[in-house]
Amino acid sequence: MIRYPKPLRPGDTIAITAPSSGITTNGHARLDMAIHHLRELGYQVVEGNCLRKNFKGASASAEERATELMRFLTDVDVAAVLPPCGGDLAIETLPLLDFEALSKLPPKWMLGFSDISTILLPLTLLSGWASAHGTVLLGLFSTPADPLTSTTMQALETERGAMFDQSSSSRHRVPDYSVQARAGAFNFEPTRWKTLGENPDVEVRMRGRLIGGCLDRIPRLTGTKYGNISAFVNRNQSDGVILYLENGGLRPAELAITLMGLRLNGWFDSLNGILIGRNSAVDAASDDELSYLDVLRSSFRDTPYPILVDTDIGHMLPQMTLINGALAEVNAKNGSGTISQQFI
Secondary structure (H helix, E strand, O other), rough: OEEEOOOOOOOOOOEEEEOOOOHHHHHHHHHOOOOOOOOOOOOEEEEOOOOOOOOOOHHHHHHHHHHHHHHHOOOOOOEEEEEOOOOOHHHHHHHHHHHHHHHHOOOOOEOOOOOHHHHHHHHHHHHOOOOEEEOOHHHHOOOOOOOHHHHHHHHOOOOOOOOEOOOOEEEEEEEEEOOOOOOOOOOEEEEEEEEEOOOOOOOEEEEEEEEEEEOOOHHHOOOHHHHHHHHHHHOOOOEEEEEEEEEOOOOOHHHHHHHHHHHHHHOOOOEEEEEOOOOOOOOOOOOOOOOHHHHHHHOOOOOOOOEEEOOOOOOOOOOOOEEOOEEEEEEEEOOOOOEEEEEE
């Protein structure tokens, strides 16, 4: 059974802590702007100690990060926890988090993607909390013109039982790797959701409960209680399950190995469909090299359900907010699509 947090309302308290990477001094100004943005929206903000520093890849020791996260997740005065960014070492906190205790407490929103999905996935699988895969705190204010990211807080403000609707973007950001481009430069290209079948624009409909995360991170949880997707699928046979995945940095060969590992662990069994976000990793440089699309076609060549690729999920902005556990309806045709999520 999925339990949904109370919808956020102005006046609620949002806790900011970094269970993965922290924010170094040169990022404090941007962090302050993000916190100021939340306060302008009417929210109270409390900062954790594991936030404004980064040492050897993380904001603090695993013990400190886990203790602070548990404190905020169990604090009745905190309505949501928003990590500022992703990172690499969130997995260190998992054995130190008491998911059994959380399963007995009222849920609250936790939002993030990339390395944060390492925590969001077991929070839903083990504790039964709906969790939000979407932008991190620093992304909430940095792209005000983004029609998807700008709706993230609306998702967390949605009433239980209500529907949260999103439509595909018209354009998405692509890194500019040209010689004359400055670091961090981007171009914009038209968005086109596609299927892996012979007709990439064929109409697709799928329905089921959402679960998923970042391909660079959550596959490390296969074979453990923190990543038991098969058990989630079995529990939700009546509704069905839609798995969503997005690739942050795995090159084609690494991606092929990762997807085969998920297949061998049963992650692709008995699904109603799969959503795959836009690839943000380096792709093949020539036709005789293994490409990202080669890997997807090979990995899902015999699946009996639809696969939608290049959807608005993950590292290549703009990105939708997907609620782990929500009952979703996905419709796509001719390059465009919608995702409607009901909090039931």
